[in-house]
């Protein structure tokens with residue numbers, strides 16, 4: 001990592017890999033495999049064994065770390081030509097705080113977690129691997145970090161286990177907050193910085209989902225202000241147009257209960273406007289000042305609300321700008337066929353994650369492209 005030169009001198013046990021060194025994981029496997037008896041063995045994947053790496057992931061996020069230990073300590077990472085884990089960014093030791101698999105972002109570190117629980121861990125461009133567990137970065141929304149502490153929390157929404165068909169049609173994702181304990185505060189800072197380098201949003205204090213009073217009691221003074229070491233993404237600023245009548249009146253509950261927490265964790269700055277009548281969304285889209293929502297408009301509802309927003313944008317005088325504005329859709333209507341057709345997602349949580357991670361939007365330029373394609 002380029003910035004390792006700026007980091008405190010006493011970080012010795014962490015190995016930081018330069019981003020440019022895209023060494024194949026095949027050669028890395030042997031290093032990890034020989035590290036310790038108790039450490040996980042990483043084997044080149046036999047063809048057709050992708051399923052088993054997913055199983056490791058499911059164990060990793062099941063909230064029962066011991067469960068995975070009873071199975072084989074294998075992580076299939078792909079053969080020579082596969083790129084399942086990408087390149088290595090950082091490796092060292094991490095302990096998982098065993099109380100942290102809930103959705104409660106309580107800031108205290110469990111006394112049960114000690115350095116003795118620490119396992120070999122590494123962050124790659126695609127996943128965090130610790131012990132026999134793995135979490136894909138595609139499923140990570142953000143990392144919360146409190147200055148001067150040894151722990152940091154990874155907020156993730158992994159896909160739940162299920163049959164292939166149900167996963168495809170309706171993938172279930174549940175939030176998992178995984179709190180890790182590093183050996184020192186400086187190492188925790190370096191792990192967090194590694195996540196930031198991989199485009200994961202980092203929430204430094206205040207934590208978006210915890211009261212400031214509770215957080216104040218956990219702040220520890222640090223000589224290493226995080227902003228010196230963490231390159232945080234600038235949070236997007238967007239307008240949300242929500243039809244509270246969509247989905248037989250359930251859209252507000254879906255948005256505030258399932259979707260808004262994802263955007264909050266990802267640092268999005270949202271202005272939410274609920275429509276009051278038919279035609280309101282069109283009026284909003286036709287008159288909104290784009291400087292208040294430079295990163296786009298998110299429609300929450302069914303096909304009708306998207307239709308209104310598109311028509312509102314098309315009625316503007318500044319059409320060139322209007323057709324390039326990114327449009328996200330959170331399906332919360334009764335049918336949602338448009339979002340499924342255009343963006344390939346059907347459930348609100350996956351749609352929100354697609355906006356945060358990919359980011360997955362469309363704009364009206366795609367329609368203008370069609371004749372020339």
Ligand SMILES: Nc1ncnc2c1ncn2[C@@H]1O[C@H](COP(=O)(O)OP(=O)(O)OP(=O)(O)O)[C@@H](O)[C@H]1O
Nearest residue numbers: 246247275276277278301302303304333334335336
């Ligand atoms: N506050 C409101 N009260 C009544 N109607 C509204 C309001 N806001 C929007 N509408 C109208 O409701 C219509 C249907 O909305 P929408 O398509 O979002 O939901 P839905 O019918 O549940 O979903 P789907 O189209 O997927 O079946 C829209 O065409 C819009 O004009």
